[in-house]
Amino acid sequence: MHIGSTIGSVQAPIIPVIGEWIRNTPGTLSLGQGMVSYPPPETVLQAICDFGLRAEEHFYGSPLGYEPLLKLIATKLHGENGIDLSSCNRLMVTAGSNMAFLNVLRTMTDPGDEIILPLPYYFNQEMAVRMLNCIPVMVPTDGSYQLQLEELRSAITEKTRAIVTVSPNNPSGAVYPEEVLRAVNQLCKEHGLYHISDEAYEYFTYGGVKHFSPGSIVESESHTISLFSLSKAYGFASWRIGYFVFPEKLLSSLLKVQDTNLICPPLITQYAAMGALQAGSAYCRNQIHPLAKIRDQVTNRLQALKQVKVVRTEGAFYLLLKVDTQKNDLQLAKSLIEEFKVAVIPGCAFGLYDACYLRVSYGMLDEQTINIALNRLCEGIKLLC
Numbered sequence: 001m002h003i004g005s006t007i008g009s010v011q012a013p014i015i016p017v018i019g020e021w022i023r024n025t026p027g028t029l030s031l032g033q034g035m036v037s038y039p040p041p042e043t044v045l046q047a048i049c050d051f052g053l054r055a056e057e058h059f060y061g062s063p064l065g066y067e068p069l070l071k072l073i074a075t076k077l078h079g080e081n082g083i084d085l086s087s088c089n090r091l092m093v094t095a096g097s098n099m100a101f102l103n104v105l106r107t108m109t110d111p112g113d114e115i116i117l118p119l120p121y122y123f124n125q126e127m128a129v130r131m132l133n134c135i136p137v138m139v140p141t142d143g144s145y146q147l148q149l150e151e152l153r154s155a156i157t158e159k160t161r162a163i164v165t166v167s168p169n170n171p172s173g174a175v176y177p178e179e180v181l182r183a184v185n186q187l188c189k190e191h192g193l194y195h196i197s198d199e200a201y202e203y204f205t206y207g208g209v210k211h212f213s214p215g216s217i218v219e220s221e222s223h224t225i226s227l228f229s230l231s232k233a234y235g236f237a238s239w240r241i242g243y244f245v246f247p248e249k250l251l252s253s254l255l256k257v258q259d260t261n262l263i264c265p266p267l268i269t270q271y272a273a274m275g276a277l278q279a280g281s282a283y284c285r286n287q288i289h290p291l292a293k294i295r296d297q298v299t300n301r302l303q304a305l306k307q308v309k310v311v312r313t314e315g316a317f318y319l320l321l322k323v324d325t326q327k328n329d330l331q332l333a334k335s336l337i338e339e340f341k342v343a344v345i346p347g348c349a350f351g352l353y354d355a356c357y358l359r360v361s362y363g364m365l366d367e368q369t370i371n372i373a374l375n376r377l378c379e380g381i382k383l384l385c
Contacts, residue, residue, distance in 0.1 A: 006131065006133055010127050011130075013124075015033055018032050018345060021334055021337045021338070021343070025337050025338055025341055027341050028343055029343070029369065029376065030342075030343040030373075031343060031344050031360045031361055031370075031377065032359075033364070034232070034317070034318065034361050035231075035232070035364050037365060038235045040234050040239075040272075040275075040276060041234065041276060043275040043276065044234070044275040044279075046275055047272055048268055051267075051268050051271055052268075057267055057268075061265070061267055061270075062264060063264050064092050064258075065264075065265055066271075069093060069271075069273055069277075070091055072277045080202075081199075082213060082215075082216030083226060089247055092244055093273075094265060095242070095262060095269075096231060096240045096242045097229040098242075099240075099262070100227050100243070100244035101128055103244075103257045103261070104196065104244070104246060104250070104254070107250050108194060109132055109134050109161050112159060113135070113160075114134065114157060114159045114161065115136055115162050116137045116155050116160060117129070117351070118140075119138050119140050119141055119351050120141075120145070120352050120357075121136070121164075122166050125164060126351065137160070139152055141172075143311070145172035145174040145313065146174060146176065146180070147180050149187065152187060153187060156191050156193070160191070160193055162195070162196050163184060163195055165184060165195070165214070166200075167197070167199070168201040168202070168205060170200070171318050171320055171347075171359040172311070173318045174314070175209050175314045175315035176212075177212075181197070182217060185214045185223075188224075194223055195214055195225070197225065197226050197227065199213060199226060199227060199228055200229040200231070203281055203285060205314060205315045206295060206314050209314040209315065221247060226244060227242065228242060228243050228244065229242040230242065230273055234276040234284065236272075236273075239269045240266075240269060241269045241270065241272070241273045294362050294367055295362060297374070298360065299312050299319060301374045302360070302374075306324075307323055307324045309324070310322075317361060317362050318359055318360065318361055319362070320360075321358045321381075322356070322357055323356040323357070323358060325356050327384065329346035329348055329358060330346045332384060335380070335384055336376075336377065336381075339380065340377070340379060342376035344358040344359060344360050345361070346359075
């Protein structure tokens with residue numbers, strides 16, 4: 001039977017691959033998947049404790065989202081991100097921000113169009129671009145994984161439709177400064193492009209570094225799309241709930257996409273999201289101090305390895321290791337699991353092919369367990385490389 005050639009050009013999702021290797025090696029500690037170790041706030045379960053007792057909770061809802069949740073999100077956007085909803089922009093709830101990204105691509109692209117992805121890219125976004133028969137244009141960042149404006153400018157062609165920024169960044173942890181994000185947004189405005197700003201890790205910054213939302217820029221509403229997720233901040237990954245702000249002119253097209261794929265966001269997860277937002281960003285921020293201690297522990301240990309170069313970035317809960325070896329990064333990741341029972345993600349998943357890179361995620365393990373995982377990782381790199 002026929003299998004479409006388009007999907008054949010999309011990379012295999014790396015997380016299930018690593019997950020299978022972990023399951024085949026019991027006792028493996030994961031520095032792989034990007035999740036946090038802490039649970040959702042109690043208000044999440046309280047919000048759904050009597051869900052389903054009312055008949056209307058079993059009906060289809062609005063494709064944009066449950067109105068009380070939309071109001072909570074609008075208040076959050078105004079107070080924390082400086083984004084005000086108006087007649088120029090709208091809000092939609094989705095099953096995670098990955099879905100939001102795919103939704104907006106469907107509304108703005110035709111086959112052969114180009115989307116600029118700074119390297120290293122978030123792998124699911126590159127996969128989404130290819131699924132739509134569009135072309136991901138990879139643009140290098142500098143040695144600290146910061147954006148290079150002239151490189152972005154030179155990558156723009158008549159087929160370019162958007163520039164994507166992920167800040168704080170997955171996989172590097174880099175946080176892009178406000179002035180740089182303003183410059184990217186202005187570049188998009190000048191060239192008639194969308195600026196897709198992925199802000200899933202907005203609360204995860206360290207050392208006084210501030211997160212900035214390009215959607216707060218005056219008169220940016222017509223070309224800025226802002227993606228947000230509850231998965232990371234609220235220990236909420238399995239609930240699949242996110243939202244995005246988009247220009248009003250995309251509304252009719254996005255309603256077509258939403259109705260075809262999802263009809264409406266699941267109501268029970270929207271209730272849960274209301275519970276999370278009632279707890280508020282303070283819930284996440286209270287987790288940042290212990291996470292920052294783990295970040296320092298991980299960074300210091302890995303920077304001491306002579307086989308590894310590590311840039312100390314200021315956001316998310318990731319570090320990229322550039323390993324001085326001739327080994328293939330995918331095979332190295334597999335060997336670390338099979339021989340040393342520690343999991344990381346190979347850099348090829350993020351478009352890094354010029355050297356051997358590994359992404360370390362330090363969000364899932366406590367201080368004691370992560371020390372064991374680091375011992376295994378350091379020993380493995382020393383012996384394998």
